[in-house]
Amino acid sequence: MSLRKQGMTRRQLLSQSAVFGASFAIGSGFVAGRVEAANWALEVEYLSSETMATLIQMARDIYPHDQVSDAYYAIAVKGYDTAEAAEAIEANIAALDAAAKGIGYARYIDVGWERDRVDLLRAMENSPFFQQVRGGLVTGLYNQKAVWPIFGYEGESFSQGGYIDRGFDDINWL
Amino acid sequence: MTAPFDLNDDSVVVIIGTGAGGGVLANELAQKGISVVSLEAGGRYLPEDYINDEWDSFGQLAWTDPRSTSGDWRVAKDFSGLPAWIVKAVGGTTTHWAGASLRFQDHEWKAKSTYGDVQGANLLDWPIDPREMDDYYTKAETKLGVTRTGGRAGLPGNNNYKVFEAGAKALGYKEVHTGRMAINSAEYDGRMACQQTGFCFQGCKWGAKWSSAYTDIPKGEATGHLEVRERCHVMRIEHDKKGRVNGVVYVDAKGKQHEQKARIVCVAGNSIESPRLLLNSASSMFPDGLANSSGQVGRNYMRHMTGSVYGVFDQPVRMWRGTTMAGIIQDEARHDPSRGFVGGYEMETLSLGLPFMAAFLDPGGWGREFTTALDHYENMAGMWLVGEDMPQETNRITLNHDIKDQHGLPVANVHFDDHPNDIAMRSHAYKQGIAVYEAVGATRVFPTPPYPSTHNMGTNRMSEKASDGVVNKHGQSHDIANLFVSDGSQFTTGAAENPTLTIVALAIRQADYIASEMGKKTL
């Protein structure tokens, strides 16, 4: 997922961006992996790039897998960047930022420790917004075929003749 | 007469649903030369159509028409619109099923006599002697090609089985093997042997697993006596002035309604849709629904005591490779009230792919406690616990008039509360399942809550007396002689075993009865 904006390269995009929180670079209309090695950028149309970056951080805090790059979390939540969803998402992220202010940070994304961000999420765990984002991630994140190999899951095997000759009983430590 | 049949042909047997019960009954009757029209709400999918991807397959095959839930079971909270995992397709839920095919134990046919009075349970003995079933079980096993019966070899054990077996043996369990499975361990009945592909729940693309979709249905059609009309949803069953059923009204794929006349109607829509259809067929003569003089239609809904245990190990298991459920421990299936509950349970290997594991391991769970479990997905082994649950009158299917399906019909509400016996059995089963994995070095274990019901039973139950149930020992309704129930909803009690072999054996038996009564002109 390396989405270009108006024909610009990712490097050009990054050069126009400001570092946001710990992990994101944001510019007008896009969120990107902060370092050059994080090879992804997501264009946003209806949400502000700050809101999208916060949503990506929230997704990671709900289902944190340290070996899974932000790119997959971004894919999992990019569906909220629609004309219909945007207003409610902006309002809910604003509420999350307000909660962060309550514990002394400017915004949710500025809260340094995951533990503290998770506390903020716990406090809103039963809200429809949280449940919508969490429920959406169950398929949005874990049903991405590109994520499966990170967990070792091999997916369909019919095209390769099943596992009959490919280790269905190869366990060797029992 | 040969198929296709005319809508006004009132000599045909109409069967509603083509799953384990309906699909087998249709073929068995057709083989005897009896004219059958099978009406199936779902479409026709064959092995080349099956998708080896959990959510895509679910979208292709599952029954996703609206339903509602109530009661204290956790499914009502986590999956309020999806009480059960049932298929809507030619072949019914035998496309998704895992193939575990076990006979009831003798005492399970006589639950009331064996267990005595259990408070809050509406127990009853089946009006069938276990010895009457022996030959029918053999016929069913032959039809399905069940491994470890009739001289057929067992399946080889996969990684998930090997962990399970090692743990079971370490605990001293004796009855441990790769199961009696309706999955070919060698070529059988023109179908090939299992290739250990690992998507048994998504439809077997090799056809190694029995499903009525590509066995009984085409065999019946080949006789010329069976016509299957797919994407035809039966809305109600009609009756004449004497109170005998004489046809069904259904809506086809284009939304057009038709009435098919019938000599006999057999309902086999699974334990949620079958009672719903009988209730939706209420008339001025039968204001409480058809075959419901006992008031038992929809009641005594059973779903088996279930749960799963997953264990994480310090080394890889890769449980998803190979057959999904070919592994069983039967030592706990006995009735032994000293454990603190009546009836027993089976422990069976189970694996879910990563997408379903994320959805079902701990529904609603999040944060690192949840994600560190999935981080070790590759090192996980899994088992399913399945045991007898208590029939309760208040666990029932009712019509929810506030929600209508796409045909404008009230949907089924599924109400379920666990019985204390179910809870006691589940905690025992969790403990034993955990012990199995800890015996082989599990570093973390997960006693996972029940999934949406895969085993649905009891909502049109069989009884000796007309006042106690809906159908007699042949599945013939007590109230209306030419109305039959032919699926798992006939179950008087659920036993510990997976239900399908018994559904199939009862369907074969019912076909003999219907043919003989038709011969005698009593039907």
Ligand SMILES: Cc1cc2nc3c(=O)[nH]c(=O)nc-3n(C[C@H](O)[C@H](O)[C@H](O)COP(=O)(O)OP(=O)(O)OC[C@H]3O[C@@H](n4cnc5c(N)ncnc54)[C@H](O)[C@@H]3O)c2cc1C
């Ligand atoms: C994932 C999974 C794994 C399973 N594994 C096993 C196992 O290993 N062993 C075992 O014994 N059992 C297993 N089962 C259960 C087994 O599949 C069912 O017990 C069995 O298929 C039930 O048979 P049935 O005839 O009652 O209904 P079904 O097989 O569900 O068939 C009912 C059919 O009726 C149709 N229908 C319903 N209403 C209407 C209507 N109004 N008009 C027209 N058609 C209608 C449906 O579309 C469906 O095709 C499993 C189930 C699932 C979901």
Ligand code: SF4
């Ligand atoms: S594991 Fe065997 S039975 Fe199951 S889907 Fe694969 S080939 Fe078919």
